[in-house]
Amino acid sequence: MSRQLSFVFLFVCTGPLLAQSPSPTPGKTPAPPAQRVHSSGAGFSYGLPADWDVVESKSSSPDVQHQVEKQATSEAEKRGINCAQIVLTARHGDPASMVVVVALPFDCFGEQLSEKDLLGFAQGASEGITNSFDISEPVYGTYSLGSHSMWIERSKGSLKSEPELQYTVETVCSVLKKGAVCWLAMAADKEGLATFEGGAVTLDGDAQPALVPATAFEKKPS
Numbered sequence: 001m002s003r004q005l006s007f008v009f010l011f012v013c014t015g016p017l018l019a020q021s022p023s024p025t026p027g028k029t030p031a032p033p034a035q036r037v038h039s040s041g042a043g044f045s046y047g048l049p050a051d052w053d054v055v056e057s058k059s060s061s062p063d064v065q066h067q068v069e070k071q072a073t074s075e076a077e078k079r080g081i082n083c084a085q086i087v088l089t090a091r092h093g094d095p096a097s098m099v100v101v102v103a104l105p106f107d108c109f110g111e112q113l114s115e116k117d118l119l120g121f122a123q124g125a126s127e128g129i130t131n132s133f134d135i136s137e138p139v140y141g142t143y144s145l146g147s148h149s150m151w152i153e154r155s156k157g158s159l160k161s162e163p164e165l166q167y168t169v170e171t172v173c174s175v176l177k178k179g180a181v182c183w184l185a186m187a188a189d190k191e192g193l194a195t196f197e198g199g200a201v202t203l204d205g206d207a208q209p210a211l212v213p214a215t216a217f218e219k220k221p222s
Contacts, residue, residue, distance in 0.1 A: 035200065040087045042103040042179030046211065047200040048090055052099070055089040083108035087181075095165055097185070097192025099199075105179040113175050115149050122151040122173035125182045133157040133169060141217040146206040150174050152216050157186070168193050172211060177204050183211060 035047040038054075088101040102125070106112050113121065129135065138155035150172055157169035170193065173182040187193035197212035 037200075038088045038101070040085075040101075040103050040179075040181070042085075042087075042105050042181055043176040043204050044103075044181055045202040046088065046101060046183065048088075048099060049092075049195060052090040052092040052195075055091060079109050079111075080104060092195070093188060093192060095188045097167075097188045097195070099186075099196050100184045101181065102184070103179050103181045107178070109179075113180050115175055117180075118149055118151055118173065118175050121175065121180050122153075122171070122182065125173055125184075126153050126171050129157075129169065129171065129184070132160060134160055134163065135169065139217060142220075143213060143216045145174075145201065145203060145208045145211075145213075148174050148176070148203045148206070150212075150216075152212060154217070159186075170196065170212075174203065 034050045036050040036052075036054075037045050037047045039045040083104055085103045085105065086100065087103050088099065091098040104113075104121075126138075135155045135157045138153055141152045141154075143150050143152070151174070152170065152172045154168065154170045157167050158165055159167075165188070168185070168187040170185045170187065171182055173180070183196070185193060185196035187196060198210045201208050201211050
């Protein structure tokens with residue numbers, strides 16, 4: 001089974017969420033920017049400021065789901081499509097920055113991934129983003145948070161449905177004990193990107209102060 005092809009679909013259905021999620025209600029009083037923690041049964045938690053609007057996480061529409069399943073070339077790919085969970089969708093500002101977190105629980109998928117599968121899983125998720133975004137100037141990095149290996153890509157991007165809006169698109173992926181997870185940011189400004197990267201995470205019980213350290217894109221010694 002090709003890991004990259006098996007997980008290329010994980011972000012296929014997030015594009016419509018990015019494009020269609022409602023803007024904050026006019027006149028709504030912002031919550032104080034304390035951090036709100038969002039947890040997943042896949043073994044992680046992630047914090048965003050409480051003044052970010054959490055959009056109700058929904059599965060993709062039956063039509064989109066059917067369309068994506070038709071592209072699957074194996075039963076493993078179909079399982080990945082059906083088991084992928086949108087853990088969090090949140091947005092802030094106008095134009096809005098958005099964060100989407102997607103997990104693949106292994107108990108649903110029926111197969112345990114390991115660190116050696118991270119690159120293929122992450123590249124598949126990154127490739128899936130191009131279904132909704134025009135991407136340019138990608139840069140890549142790897143780093144560790146405690147005992148967990150992390151993969152990261154940062155690029156310039158625009159939604160195909162709204163090409164006039166320019167964003168920084170950043171994807172971070174890791175493989176945990178109970179599932180694999182990717183965090184996606186569509187940052188409209190530096191503040192949105194900094195908030196995404198600065199969110200505190202807990203990975204398999206290991207608490208870390210930020211999802212992305214300042215050294216994430218530093219080249220490793222040969």
